[in-house]
Amino acid sequence: MNTTTTTEAAETKASIAVVIPCYRVRGQILDVLAGIGSEVDRIYVIDDCCPDASGDLVEERCTDARVRVLRHDENQGVGGAVMTGYRAAIDDGATVIVKLDGDGQMDPGLVSNLVHPILAGEADYTKGNRFFELEGLRSMPPVRLFGNSMLTLITKASSGYWNINDPTNGFTAIHAELARRLPFDKLHKRYFFESDMLFRIGTLRGVVVDMPMNAHYADEESSLVPHRVIGLFLTKNLSNACKRLFYGYLLRDFNAASVQILIGTAFVLFGTIFGLTSWMQGSRANAPSTSGAVMIAAMPIILGVQLILSFLNFDVQNVPREVIHTRLVDRRREAGARA
Numbered sequence: 001m002n003t004t005t006t007t008e009a010a011e012t013k014a015s016i017a018v019v020i021p022c023y024r025v026r027g028q029i030l031d032v033l034a035g036i037g038s039e040v041d042r043i044y045v046i047d048d049c050c051p052d053a054s055g056d057l058v059e060e061r062c063t064d065a066r067v068r069v070l071r072h073d074e075n076q077g078v079g080g081a082v083m084t085g086y087r088a089a090i091d092d093g094a095t096v097i098v099k100l101d102g103d104g105q106m107d108p109g110l111v112s113n114l115v116h117p118i119l120a121g122e123a124d125y126t127k128g129n130r131f132f133e134l135e136g137l138r139s140m141p142p143v144r145l146f147g148n149s150m151l152t153l154i155t156k157a158s159s160g161y162w163n164i165n166d167p168t169n170g171f172t173a174i175h176a177e178l179a180r181r182l183p184f185d186k187l188h189k190r191y192f193f194e195s196d197m198l199f200r201i202g203t204l205r206g207v208v209v210d211m212p213m214n215a216h217y218a219d220e221e222s223s224l225v226p227h228r229v230i231g232l233f234l235t236k237n238l239s240n241a242c243k244r245l246f247y248g249y250l251l252r253d254f255n256a257a258s259v260q261i262l263i264g265t266a267f268v269l270f271g272t273i274f275g276l277t278s279w280m281q282g283s284r285a286n287a288p289s290t291s292g293a294v295m296i297a298a299m300p301i302i303l304g305v306q307l308i309l310s311f312l313n314f315d316v317q318n319v320p321r322e323v324i325h326t327r328l329v330d331r332r333r334e335a336g337a338r339a
Helices: 003-013 029-034 054-061 077-091 108-119 134-139 142-159 176-180 193-203 226-251 256-284 291-317 325-338
Strands: 016-022 042-047 067-071 096-099 125-129 172-175 208-212
Touching: 016 029, 016 054, 016 077, 016 108, 029 042, 029 054, 042 054, 042 077, 054 067, 067 077, 077 096, 077 176, 077 193, 096 108, 096 176, 108 125, 108 172, 108 208, 125 193, 142 193, 142 226, 172 176, 172 193, 176 325, 193 226, 226 256, 256 291
Parallel strands: 016 042, 016 096, 042 067, 125 208
Antiparallel strands: 096 172, 125 172
16 A cells, blocks of 8 residues: 555544633634535533633534634633643544634634644654745734744744744644643743643654744734733743753653763853953952963853854754654553553
């Protein structure tokens, strides 16, 4: 059987579920549901304690038998809503779980494109990328464009996925077997959810693939206030970056790159501290620093930067490239057979 036939068979047998968090999307949710194609088997609408009663509206006006409304008594944020949908989809036997926002910014017609790399065995997790087509960027508000560009860089460093862009994009798909392994109790439940997902998937060494898409911005109301969350994103990404380096280069493995980052960081810190100390002492004594002191400060910094750059080159090449959900499925089947 050729590869194309195998892929088509996998796509035919797969069960696709769509999870839609709902909060203040009363004006868009019905159109979003109407745009979801027949390739989807189940749709979970999570009313995240929506003040506009989005869940009630869906139950009253939507006749699609695939739709199931789940409710939160308290608002848990987009991450909390998605995890509720993930749990329901996993319990119902879904193969691939798509996360689609209810505000109409994402085209439901792209669901097939999003899940295809997973069903074809090319990815464990796929996500939209609004930065691929330059023409599509014209519709993106400048503030969002700038913010996403900055977040892309720091999220690449914290997750280890240097091959992706638009990391905060909420149009995603994940193989259910990988979703089972996610630490739901540790995932961030609010605006940092998408970035935290990448970090958690990175610790599992899942393969992540971008899918080009355009976003649609109209009169929908966003509850995200950029200046209020920038500190959260910076601190959380820094924390995840430190965890990733510790897990990947000290705890799970120790290699040449581990030596490079350790010695490089130590050299840069030593040179910087020694240089600042010498400069402050010379300033107090009103005496210029000697050439020897300058060299002692400069050489460790130069060598340290070179070692850190070498580590970064290794880290970029160390992006996960081997799909893991097939192995996870086999392990669960073997465990079930033994039980």
